[in-house]
Amino acid sequence: MNKKVLEEGSAIEIQFEKRGGFVPVIVQEVENMEILMQGWANELALQKTIELGKATFWSTSRDELWTKGLTSGDYLEIVEILTDCDQDVLLYKVKMMGKGACHTKNSEGTTRKSCFYRKIEDGQLTNLDQ
Helix, strand or coil, X not given: CCHHHHHHCXXXXXXXXXXXXXXXXXXXXXXXXXXXXXXXXXXXXXXXXXXXXXXXXXXXXXXXXXXXXCCCCCEEEEEEEEECCCCCCEEXXXXXXXXXXXXXXXXXXXXXXXXXXXXXXXXXXXXXXX
């Protein structure tokens, strides 16, 4: 692939082959730009995301396709899909259609909005939702 065409052209040439058939997907809430999660997509997951209008990923732990919210009801509605300059990372800008994007719950048993609920501080993890 010609680098100029990849970086400046209008052809969709997502570079799935760079990472064994997958690309990382960053999920960002469109209203406040908060990063909600990071997942993985293969060609099928991207195709389903476009078809359904809902964030769909490839689960590397379960080795299967999954649409976020199918079991929890916490769907991520696609507003926009972007790719980076090398077409090897995707950014899903979404509208949350439920309580949260993370599969974990806080100490009150509520689904966390974002998977990024801890920060590294002074050599340890600090929980931000307490």
